[in-house]
Amino acid sequence: MRVFITGTDTDIGKTLISAWLCAQLKATYYKPIQCGLPADADTVAALSGQPVWPSNYSFNQAVSPHLAAEQSGTVISLSAITPPSIKDTPACIGEGAGGVLVPINPSGDTLLTIMEHLNWPVIVVARSTLGTINHTCLTIQALKGAGLSVLGVVLNGPPNPHNVAAIEYYGKVPILAQVPLLHSEPPAPCFPATTATSPLKNKPADLPPSNLALAQWVQQTPLPAALKNAMQLPATC
Ligand SMILES: Nc1ncnc2c1ncn2[C@@H]1O[C@H](COP(=O)(O)OP(=O)(O)OP(=O)(O)O)[C@@H](O)[C@H]1O
Numbered sequence: 001m002r003v004f005i006t007g008t009d010t011d012i013g014k015t016l017i018s019a020w021l022c023a024q025l026k027a028t029y030y031k032p033i034q035c036g037l038p039a040d041a042d043t044v045a046a047l048s049g050q051p052v053w054p055s056n057y058s059f060n061q062a063v064s065p066h067l068a069a070e071q072s073g074t075v076i077s078l079s080a081i082t083p084p085s086i087k088d089t090p091a092c093i094g095e096g097a098g099g100v101l102v103p104i105n106p107s108g109d110t111l112l113t114i115m116e117h118l119n120w121p122v123i124v125v126a127r128s129t130l131g132t133i134n135h136t137c138l139t140i141q142a143l144k145g146a147g148l149s150v151l152g153v154v155l156n157g158p159p160n161p162h163n164v165a166a167i168e169y170y171g172k173v174p175i176l177a178q179v180p181l182l183h184s185e186p187p188a189p190c191f192p193a194t195t196a197t198s199p200l201k202n203k204p205a206d207l208p209p210s211n212l213a214l215a216q217w218v219q220q221t222p223l224p225a226a227l228k229n230a231m232q233l234p235a236t237c
């Protein structure tokens with residue numbers, strides 16, 4: 001089972017949703033390109049307690065991958081984007097960087113090109129509030145235009161039934177889950193995590209209080225039926 005988590009923007013909740021899926025499905029996590037610190041893989045490991053794979057490219061700069069690579073004197077190549085095999089990990093959740101048309105190299109490749117390269121089914125994370133219909137439908141259009149399977153959308157933020165209805169009608173994809181605002185404290189950095197090649201060290205108890213609330217939600221909230229159906233998971237999962 002493989003799913004790739006993309007979003008309408010940076011900071012939209014892709015890592016939180018990835019951690020949720022990893023925790024609930026006992027899946028590992030793979031982020032092909034990481035820009036900025038702390039690494040999302042460290043956050044996912046700390047929130048979910050699940051193993052994470054090393055990124056193929058990691059940059060300290062919190063900027064677009066094309067710029068981070070340029071500033072680091074390297075060029076991101078699709079051939080180096082190598083996900084873990086099914087044999088290594090039967091269940092794996094992938095995460096992009098920013099949105100679908102974020103550039104990764106001077107050849108014009110984008111996160112969408114990476115998703116085409118991987119060809120995993122995709123879930124879009126979008127905010128629930130005003131403006132989301134346009135961003136979400138544009139994202140869906142780009143994904144479908146590239147021939148990717150779009151399982152649906154996870155809306156993050158205060159519930160907004162009108163936006164749920166509009167995205168399902170105009171975007172022609174289901175809303176798989178609605179994630180509420182979970183806490184109002186500023187996020188604290190997670191402890192560094194280990195990777196899937198070595199034993200886990202992070203436990204939710206190691207987390208600072210603001211992230212502990214997120215970890216508890218991630219580990220204790222079952223996936224809704226719509227999300228499990230879209231991923232063709234058994235109801236008991
Ligand atoms: N529903 C929520 N309730 C509370 N905090 C949230 C919620 N969703 C996201 N956050 C917080 O917002 C911040 C951004 O979320 P997240 O890191 O998941 O975004 P992202 O889309 O993965 O960003 P990036 O493009 O950098 O990978 C994090 O600090 C996260 O804990």
Ligand SMILES: [Mg+2]
Nearest residue numbers: 014015040095
């Ligand atoms: Mg992220």
